[in-house]
Amino acid sequence: MELLPFLNTLPAFQSFTPAYVSVLAGLMNIEQYPAGHRFIEQGQPGTAMYLLMDGAVEVRRADEVSGQPEVRELRVGELFGLLSLIDDMPASATCTAKEPVTAAVLPRDAFHKLFDMAAPVGHHLQFMVAVQLARDLQERNKSLRMLLKQRAAAVSP
DSSP: OOOHHHHTTTTGGGTSOOHHHHHHHHHHHHEETTTEEEEEEESSBOEEEEEESSOOOEEEEEEEETSHHHHHEOOOTOOGGGGGTTOBBBBBBBEEEESOEEEEEEHHHHHHHHHHHHHHHHHHHHHHHHHHHHHHHHHHHHHHHHHHHHHHHHHHH
């Protein structure tokens, strides 16, 4: 599978010009991973952003508030590890291949090169990170509201 045509089909990259998509594709590597491969470990810093081209990835987050694990599945076309590009903070979830996976990988050092080569592409990716952060915050707030309602119901007579 070729990366450039694949990127052009994804809604996440519709705001990129063809030149931006080409620059990004040139910095990414297509890699194959076996089922069970751990891309990112919760609590450890990540090293790259991944774009799922084939297969499925399980995202598991240990929720400190509820004590229950949050699990979701990523499918073809989804990105993960976006925050790994920005800083060395510990990952908030563990991402594991549920089956053999093909992914396009953008290592952190390649992301930083974008700002020397094509700053607008780097800025577009930073915007994607901001959007993902907003979505994650909305989900966490939703989970927290549900937990608070459950606890209030348990305490009320």
